[in-house]
Amino acid sequence: MSTYLTHGFVLKRRPWREGDRLYTVYTQHHGKLDLIAAGSQRANSKLASHLLPFASVEMMIAHGRTFDRLASANLETIYLKPPYHLPTVILASSFLEIIDNATKEGQAEARLFQLLLDYLRQLSSEPIIDNSAWRNQARYQLMQFIMKVLNITGLDFHIHKCEVCQDNLRAEVNFSWLRHGFIHKDCTTGAENIVALPVEVSAWVNKSASSGPTEPAELPLSFLGFLTDYLAGHTGRDLSTLKVLKSVL
Numbered sequence: 001m002s003t004y005l006t007h008g009f010v011l012k013r014r015p016w017r018e019g020d021r022l023y024t025v026y027t028q029h030h031g032k033l034d035l036i037a038a039g040s041q042r043a044n045s046k047l048a049s050h051l052l053p054f055a056s057v058e059m060m061i062a063h064g065r066t067f068d069r070l071a072s073a074n075l076e077t078i079y080l081k082p083p084y085h086l087p088t089v090i091l092a093s094s095f096l097e098i099i100d101n102a103t104k105e106g107q108a109e110a111r112l113f114q115l116l117l118d119y120l121r122q123l124s125s126e127p128i129i130d131n132s133a134w135r136n137q138a139r140y141q142l143m144q145f146i147m148k149v150l151n152i153t154g155l156d157f158h159i160h161k162c163e164v165c166q167d168n169l170r171a172e173v174n175f176s177w178l179r180h181g182f183i184h185k186d187c188t189t190g191a192e193n194i195v196a197l198p199v200e201v202s203a204w205v206n207k208s209a210s211s212g213p214t215e216p217a218e219l220p221l222s223f224l225g226f227l228t229d230y231l232a233g234h235t236g237r238d239l240s241t242l243k244v245l246k247s248v249l
Protein backbone atom coordinates (compact mmCIF):
# COMPACT_ATOMS: atom_id res chain seq x y z
CA MET A 1 0.00 0.00 0.00
CA SER A 2 1.47 3.37 -0.98
CA THR A 3 1.61 6.09 1.62
CA TYR A 4 2.63 9.73 1.74
CA LEU A 5 3.50 12.17 4.48
CA THR A 6 2.17 15.72 4.84
CA HIS A 7 1.10 18.32 7.39
CA GLY A 8 -2.46 19.50 7.82
CA PHE A 9 -5.18 21.16 9.87
CA VAL A 10 -8.45 19.45 10.71
CA LEU A 11 -11.32 21.50 9.23
CA LYS A 12 -14.15 19.24 10.39
CA ARG A 13 -15.03 15.64 11.23
CA ARG A 14 -18.09 13.44 11.07
CA PRO A 15 -18.98 9.88 12.05
CA TRP A 16 -18.31 7.29 9.36
CA ARG A 17 -19.46 3.68 9.41
CA GLU A 18 -18.80 1.61 12.52
CA GLY A 19 -16.45 3.37 14.89
CA ASP A 20 -14.69 5.37 12.17
CA ARG A 21 -14.68 9.04 11.42
CA LEU A 22 -14.22 10.98 8.22
CA TYR A 23 -11.92 13.95 8.77
CA THR A 24 -11.74 16.86 6.35
CA VAL A 25 -8.24 18.29 6.53
CA TYR A 26 -6.38 21.06 4.73
CA THR A 27 -2.91 19.86 3.92
CA GLN A 28 0.28 21.66 3.00
CA HIS A 29 1.01 19.72 -0.18
CA HIS A 30 -2.29 18.24 -1.34
CA GLY A 31 -4.97 20.80 -0.53
CA LYS A 32 -8.21 19.65 1.04
CA LEU A 33 -8.66 15.93 1.65
CA ASP A 34 -11.35 13.71 3.16
CA LEU A 35 -9.63 11.00 5.16
CA ILE A 36 -10.96 8.01 7.05
CA ALA A 37 -9.56 7.53 10.54
CA ALA A 38 -10.31 3.95 11.50
CA GLY A 39 -11.63 3.37 15.01
CA SER A 40 -11.45 7.07 15.83
CA GLN A 41 -14.92 7.19 17.42
CA ARG A 42 -13.63 4.99 20.22
CA ALA A 43 -12.81 6.82 23.44
CA ASN A 44 -9.32 5.35 23.57
CA SER A 45 -8.47 6.01 19.93
CA LYS A 46 -4.82 7.00 19.64
CA LEU A 47 -5.41 8.45 16.20
CA ALA A 48 -8.23 10.73 17.37
CA SER A 49 -6.16 12.08 20.24
CA HIS A 50 -3.77 13.62 17.69
CA LEU A 51 -6.47 15.03 15.41
CA LEU A 52 -7.35 18.15 17.37
CA PRO A 53 -8.81 21.33 15.93
CA PHE A 54 -6.59 24.44 15.70
CA ALA A 55 -3.46 22.30 15.62
CA SER A 56 -0.96 21.31 12.97
CA VAL A 57 -0.74 17.57 12.56
CA GLU A 58 1.82 15.48 10.71
CA MET A 59 -0.11 12.84 8.79
CA MET A 60 0.85 9.60 7.12
CA ILE A 61 -1.81 8.94 4.50
CA ALA A 62 -2.51 5.67 2.71
CA HIS A 63 -4.21 5.62 -0.68
CA GLY A 64 -7.62 3.99 -0.61
CA ARG A 65 -10.25 3.06 -3.18
CA THR A 66 -12.92 5.65 -2.28
CA PHE A 67 -11.24 7.64 0.47
CA ASP A 68 -7.65 7.76 1.54
CA ARG A 69 -6.95 6.63 5.10
CA LEU A 70 -4.98 8.13 7.90
CA ALA A 71 -2.30 5.57 8.66
CA SER A 72 -0.90 7.67 11.48
CA ALA A 73 -1.18 11.17 12.91
CA ASN A 74 1.30 13.08 15.00
CA LEU A 75 0.22 16.24 16.80
CA GLU A 76 2.77 19.01 16.19
CA THR A 77 1.65 22.41 17.54
CA ILE A 78 -1.64 23.23 19.25
CA TYR A 79 -2.41 26.87 18.53
CA LEU A 80 -5.53 27.25 20.67
CA LYS A 81 -5.86 25.27 23.83
CA PRO A 82 -7.73 25.38 27.14
CA PRO A 83 -8.56 27.54 28.94
CA TYR A 84 -10.23 28.83 25.80
CA HIS A 85 -11.09 32.44 25.12
CA LEU A 86 -14.44 31.54 23.58
CA PRO A 87 -14.73 34.46 21.09
CA THR A 88 -11.25 33.59 19.74
CA VAL A 89 -12.31 29.97 19.29
CA ILE A 90 -15.37 31.14 17.35
CA LEU A 91 -13.20 33.35 15.14
CA ALA A 92 -10.74 30.52 14.53
CA SER A 93 -13.65 28.16 13.73
CA SER A 94 -14.82 30.59 11.09
CA PHE A 95 -11.33 30.58 9.53
CA LEU A 96 -11.54 26.80 9.24
CA GLU A 97 -15.02 26.95 7.75
CA ILE A 98 -14.07 29.66 5.24
CA ILE A 99 -11.18 27.50 3.99
CA ASP A 100 -13.53 24.52 3.76
CA ASN A 101 -16.19 26.46 1.87
CA ALA A 102 -13.79 28.18 -0.51
CA THR A 103 -11.92 25.05 -1.60
CA LYS A 104 -12.53 21.81 -3.48
CA GLU A 105 -10.89 18.52 -2.68
CA GLY A 106 -7.49 17.69 -4.05
CA GLN A 107 -6.54 21.13 -5.38
CA ALA A 108 -3.19 21.85 -3.83
CA GLU A 109 -2.67 25.44 -2.69
CA ALA A 110 0.21 25.83 -0.26
CA ARG A 111 -0.66 29.52 0.26
CA LEU A 112 -3.98 28.62 1.89
CA PHE A 113 -2.22 26.24 4.27
CA GLN A 114 0.27 28.99 5.11
CA LEU A 115 -2.54 31.53 5.58
CA LEU A 116 -4.30 29.28 8.07
CA LEU A 117 -1.02 28.65 9.86
CA ASP A 118 -0.21 32.39 10.02
CA TYR A 119 -3.64 33.35 11.36
CA LEU A 120 -3.82 30.58 13.97
CA ARG A 121 -0.31 31.47 15.08
CA GLN A 122 -1.33 35.12 15.33
CA LEU A 123 -4.40 34.25 17.43
CA SER A 124 -2.34 32.05 19.73
CA SER A 125 0.18 34.83 20.41
CA GLU A 126 -2.37 37.53 21.22
CA PRO A 127 -2.87 38.51 24.83
CA ILE A 128 -6.46 38.29 26.04
CA ILE A 129 -7.74 41.83 25.77
CA ASP A 130 -10.96 43.49 26.76
CA ASN A 131 -14.01 42.92 24.64
CA SER A 132 -14.40 46.08 22.59
CA ALA A 133 -10.72 46.17 21.63
CA TRP A 134 -10.86 42.46 20.87
CA ARG A 135 -13.93 42.94 18.72
CA ASN A 136 -12.39 45.58 16.52
CA GLN A 137 -9.20 43.60 16.09
CA ALA A 138 -11.18 40.44 15.33
CA ARG A 139 -13.25 42.21 12.67
CA TYR A 140 -10.04 43.25 10.92
CA GLN A 141 -8.58 39.80 11.18
CA LEU A 142 -11.72 38.26 9.69
CA MET A 143 -11.86 40.84 6.90
CA GLN A 144 -8.20 40.38 6.05
CA PHE A 145 -8.51 36.61 6.20
CA ILE A 146 -11.47 36.63 3.79
CA MET A 147 -9.77 39.12 1.43
CA LYS A 148 -6.64 36.94 1.35
CA VAL A 149 -8.67 33.79 0.67
CA LEU A 150 -10.47 35.65 -2.15
CA ASN A 151 -7.11 36.80 -3.50
CA ILE A 152 -5.59 33.32 -3.49
CA THR A 153 -8.70 31.77 -5.04
CA GLY A 154 -8.85 34.48 -7.73
CA LEU A 155 -12.05 36.11 -6.51
CA ASP A 156 -10.63 39.32 -5.09
CA PHE A 157 -11.71 42.83 -5.98
CA HIS A 158 -10.33 46.32 -5.60
CA ILE A 159 -11.59 48.51 -2.83
CA HIS A 160 -9.74 51.60 -4.02
CA LYS A 161 -11.09 52.48 -7.44
CA CYS A 162 -14.31 52.62 -9.37
CA GLU A 163 -14.48 49.80 -11.92
CA VAL A 164 -16.31 52.05 -14.40
CA CYS A 165 -14.40 55.37 -14.44
CA GLN A 166 -11.23 54.05 -12.68
CA ASP A 167 -11.18 57.09 -10.39
CA ASN A 168 -10.73 56.73 -6.66
CA LEU A 169 -13.84 55.79 -4.78
CA ARG A 170 -15.74 58.66 -3.24
CA ALA A 171 -19.24 59.38 -1.95
CA GLU A 172 -21.67 56.49 -2.22
CA VAL A 173 -20.64 53.27 -3.91
CA ASN A 174 -22.38 50.13 -5.10
CA PHE A 175 -20.93 46.68 -5.60
CA SER A 176 -21.29 45.42 -9.16
CA TRP A 177 -21.41 41.66 -9.68
CA LEU A 178 -20.99 42.26 -13.39
CA ARG A 179 -17.73 44.15 -12.98
CA HIS A 180 -16.60 42.29 -9.91
CA GLY A 181 -15.90 45.40 -7.88
CA PHE A 182 -17.10 48.70 -6.48
CA ILE A 183 -18.51 51.46 -8.65
CA HIS A 184 -19.65 55.00 -7.91
CA LYS A 185 -23.35 55.44 -7.52
CA ASP A 186 -23.10 58.08 -10.27
CA CYS A 187 -21.44 55.56 -12.59
CA THR A 188 -24.15 52.94 -12.08
CA THR A 189 -26.40 52.24 -15.05
CA GLY A 190 -29.45 49.98 -15.26
CA ALA A 191 -27.42 47.20 -16.85
CA GLU A 192 -25.29 46.54 -13.79
CA ASN A 193 -26.17 43.72 -11.47
CA ILE A 194 -25.53 45.65 -8.31
CA VAL A 195 -25.70 45.24 -4.59
CA ALA A 196 -26.71 48.51 -3.00
CA LEU A 197 -24.50 48.73 0.07
CA PRO A 198 -25.65 50.11 3.39
CA VAL A 199 -24.51 53.70 3.95
CA GLU A 200 -21.93 52.73 6.59
CA VAL A 201 -20.34 50.16 4.26
CA SER A 202 -20.17 52.74 1.54
CA ALA A 203 -18.61 55.21 3.96
CA TRP A 204 -16.10 52.65 5.19
CA VAL A 205 -15.04 51.59 1.68
CA ASN A 206 -14.60 55.25 0.86
CA LYS A 207 -12.56 56.03 3.92
CA SER A 208 -10.48 52.93 3.39
CA ALA A 209 -9.91 53.90 -0.26
CA SER A 210 -8.59 57.32 0.74
CA SER A 211 -6.47 56.25 3.70
CA GLY A 212 -4.55 53.52 1.88
CA PRO A 213 -3.31 50.44 3.65
CA THR A 214 -3.56 51.78 7.20
CA GLU A 215 -6.44 50.62 9.31
CA PRO A 216 -9.29 53.09 9.36
CA ALA A 217 -11.18 52.81 12.60
CA GLU A 218 -14.43 51.00 13.21
CA LEU A 219 -14.84 48.39 10.56
CA PRO A 220 -18.63 48.07 10.31
CA LEU A 221 -20.10 44.64 10.87
CA SER A 222 -22.18 45.12 7.74
CA PHE A 223 -18.99 45.17 5.64
CA LEU A 224 -18.17 41.73 7.04
CA GLY A 225 -21.77 40.77 6.24
CA PHE A 226 -21.19 41.90 2.66
CA LEU A 227 -17.92 39.93 2.44
CA THR A 228 -19.45 36.74 3.81
CA ASP A 229 -22.41 37.13 1.42
CA TYR A 230 -19.95 37.59 -1.43
CA LEU A 231 -18.09 34.46 -0.40
CA ALA A 232 -21.34 32.52 -0.05
CA GLY A 233 -22.44 33.76 -3.49
CA HIS A 234 -19.29 32.30 -5.05
CA THR A 235 -19.02 29.09 -3.08
CA GLY A 236 -22.75 28.30 -2.89
CA ARG A 237 -22.36 27.62 0.82
CA ASP A 238 -23.42 29.79 3.71
CA LEU A 239 -21.10 30.29 6.61
CA SER A 240 -22.70 28.41 9.50
CA THR A 241 -20.43 30.05 12.07
CA LEU A 242 -21.64 33.48 10.95
CA LYS A 243 -24.59 33.74 13.27
CA VAL A 244 -22.59 33.02 16.40
CA LEU A 245 -19.72 35.08 15.00
CA LYS A 246 -22.01 38.10 14.71
CA SER A 247 -22.90 37.73 18.38
CA VAL A 248 -19.24 38.07 19.44
CA LEU A 249 -18.12 40.62 16.84
Ligand SMILES: [Zn+2]
Binds near residue numbers: 163165167183187
Ligand atom coordinates in the same frame (compact mmCIF):
# COMPACT_ATOMS: atom_id res chain seq x y z
ZN1 LIG B 1 -16.94 55.90 -11.22
